[in-house]
Amino acid sequence: MKVKELGILQSVKMALRSIKGNKLPLLTMLGIIIGVSSVIVLISIARGSTQNVTSQINSLGTNLLTINTFGTEQVKLTDDSIEKLKAVQGIQAVSPAVSGRVTVKRDRTSAQVSLTGTNSAYQDVREMKVAEGRFLSDLDIEYRQKIVVLGSETAQTLFGIESPIGQHIQIDGTSFKIVGVLESKGGSMGQSGDDIVIMPLSTAERLIKNTAISTVYLQGKNNANMNFVMAEVEMTMKRLFPNGTDEYSIFNQQDLMDTMSSVTSTMTMMLGGIAGISLLVGGIGIMNIMLVSVSERTKEIGIRKAIGAKRRDILLQFLIEAVVLSSLGGVIGILAGIGLGNLLSSFMSLTVSYSTSVILMSFLFSLFVGVVFGVFPANKASRLNPIQALRFE
Structure with missing residues (x-):
């Protein structure tokens, strides 16, 4: 050997x-x-x-379902339909949203940014973290408070290194108080997640003069039963809008991941x-x-x-x-x-x-x-x- x-x-x-x-x-x-x-x-x-x-994809939120409507009168999401979606088995949180493009201005600095009007659950559903200040609360929505939470890029554009908390900005000519700044999420699916302002849903509807909820985010309790939850959501939407199945889409984030x-x-x-x-x-x-x-x-x-x-x-x-x-x-x-x-x-x-x-x-x-x-x-x-x-x- x-x-x-x-x-x-x-x-x-x-x-x-x-x-x-x-x-x-x-x-x-x-x-x-x-x-x-x-x-x-x-x-x-x-x-x-x-x-x-x-x-x-995960930065968009985990266990996420998204309902998008196509802006027709046939399918119009209301507070009542949102409550019925909340009641679906396996749903942990629901966050309706309206969106648009607005002009934000501070002194001589202005910029075009994305506007999202939503509720307090949006932070958890979309996994957003607050770097400074606070996020929206249910009372803000109830009393139509003129407050906003800024994305990190928007805050940087308007205030530089200065803290924006407690200060005011003009959004399409209306004054809003800044209560929070989000941590940077970076780019996501070709779009910046930081060039944004978030305000209470009720306030945003009045600002953009549109009460039609175009998007609803639904967060499942766990990833294992998301297919079941999606089937339940589809059935709920068919019951709510039996003749409008072509006027909305339901998107499962897990499908995109797969x-x-x-x-x-x-x-x-x-x-x-x-x-x-x-x-x-x-x-x-x-x-x-x-x-x-x-x-x-x-x-x-x-x-x-x-x-x-x-x-x-x-x-x-x-x-x-x-x-x-x-x-x-x-x-x-x-x-x-x-x-x-x-x-x-x-x-x-x-x-x-x-x-x-x-x-x-x-x-x-x-x-x-x-x-x-x-x-x-x-x-x-x-x-x-x-x-x-x-x-x-």
């Missing part, structure tokens, strides 16, 4: 000496290096994109497959260089066989050389892939998510490539006739 281990160790040392003394193997490893690093970088970028999209997950998984597999082709090309390069090595070392093989080396020893020697070549390329490829991923993350603002399993699989695949493409040259070397090999010039 010790002799066998010593033989393998000696073969590894010989393989390393061969690589060190010959520039061709180093060039051959480029195929493996590029392949492994490509797999790591492309899949890591795809995973990062998936996490980024998932985070953006669709995006399917798309990104397919993209990840495609990118991984494209990068995997580089590994196969690298394997062909290893096979070619090993065949050249067999030809160059024919006399050496003949001498080894003449002094007692068996076919198995020659086969093992060249197979180990191929594996050492591919494993070194795999290690360098892993380091190059991680380094390139970090550079892309820093300079191109890409989200990169490394996976230990992907890194390990890419390295093992590089070893597999070394074994598969090293078998043929190793087998050819082991079959050489020692007398003919010694005569080879």
